[in-house]
Amino acid sequence: MRGFFIYQKKETQKKSLILHNLLKQTMNYNRILLKLSGEALMGDRQYGIDPKRLSEYAKEIKQVVAKGIEVAIVIGGGNIFRGVAGAANGMDRVQGDHMGMLATCINGLALQSALEDEGVNTRLQTALEIKEIAEPYIKRRAIRHLEKGRVVIFGAGTGNPYFTTDTAAVLRAIEVNADAILKGTRVNGIYNVDPEKDANAVKYETITFKNIIEKGLKVMDMTAFTLSEENKLPIIVFDMNTNGNLLKLISTQQIVRRILNVQTGESTLELGARNDLFSFTADRMLTSYGPRWRMILIGAG
Numbered sequence: 001m002r003g004f005f006i007y008q009k010k011e012t013q014k015k016s017l018i019l020h021n022l023l024k025q026t027m028n029y030n031r032i033l034l035k036l037s038g039e040a041l042m043g044d045r046q047y048g049i050d051p052k053r054l055s056e057y058a059k060e061i062k063q064v065v066a067k068g069i070e071v072a073i074v075i076g077g078g079n080i081f082r083g084v085a086g087a088a089n090g091m092d093r094v095q096g097d098h099m100g101m102l103a104t105c106i107n108g109l110a111l112q113s114a115l116e117d118e119g120v121n122t123r124l125q126t127a128l129e130i131k132e133i134a135e136p137y138i139k140r141r142a143i144r145h146l147e148k149g150r151v152v153i154f155g156a157g158t159g160n161p162y163f164t165t166d167t168a169a170v171l172r173a174i175e176v177n178a179d180a181i182l183k184g185t186r187v188n189g190i191y192n193v194d195p196e197k198d199a200n201a202v203k204y205e206t207i208t209f210k211n212i213i214e215k216g217l218k219v220m221d222m223t224a225f226t227l228s229e230e231n232k233l234p235i236i237v238f239d240m241n242t243n244g245n246l247l248k249l250i251s252t253q254q255i256v257r258r259i260l261n262v263q264t265g266e267s268t269l270e271l272g273a274r275n276d277l278f279s280f281t282a283d284r285m286l287t288s289y290g291p292r293w294r295m296i297l298i299g300a301g
Helices: 003-025 036-041 053-066 083-088 092-119 139-147 165-175 211-215 222-228 245-251 277-292
Strands: 032-036 070-075 123-126 152-156 180-185 235-241 254-260 267-273 297-299
Touching: 032 036, 032 053, 032 165, 036 053, 036 092, 053 070, 053 092, 070 092, 070 165, 083 092, 092 123, 092 152, 092 267, 123 139, 123 254, 139 152, 139 165, 152 165, 165 180, 165 222, 180 245, 211 222, 235 245
Parallel strands: 032 070, 032 180, 070 152, 123 152, 180 235, 235 297
Antiparallel strands: 254 267
16 A cells, blocks of 8 residues: 555656656746845835835746746845945945845845745755855756755855955856856846936837947946856846736747758847747747857847
């Protein structure tokens, strides 16, 4: 009888794994790194953390995890302290940046708590050793957590002053072999000017790293851009404050299509509907080979 129950358990696990893999096949990505700004956690406040906004984000992330997507997160600390701002007021830049790193750890703990309240297994790893509250960052351990379906939050940036959390996000995404960086902002893509300040702002559906540099667009810092371009890592900018947007981005009606010109060897990007076979085929190609190809910033609306 005991052998029968062991057999039944193995069969149940096998079916669960099959279902898990089928869910992942309907997604645009298998493993993502979500980049959130510290200011995003403020909600309508002027400082600190808005519990309501934190809960909303946790629910959004939970939906994605439920689809079998492996999720890593890097979060900024601007809602608490910015090293650059401290330096501008006469503080030593290195000291200021270390304070900013600790701010990201505070945000990481808050997000971890919100995710665990939603029943999502989460680990916080930090570039600075704070063993009483978080694991030290170890690449192989982080990857193993992701493979087990746990959300991994990376705190304390890179652990070095003068490097932003944008750079930390790109670095960690490359290290854990993420398929893409999803940068959650308050706007639904990349514009020529700030759409919150100029109603005539023009949105870019696709744009190259070179054009971003030439136009001086403030999306990420140049170190992060350079690292991303060199490693062929896609960056997608989207509105995190719209409910369902994160799940929509990775599973939806609109997917990113890559068309490879066999004669020239060059590839282009298009947005297409999932309901045609070519889109689905291109989707699988993107998931498998996207990080190796020159995939550029995409504004997902």
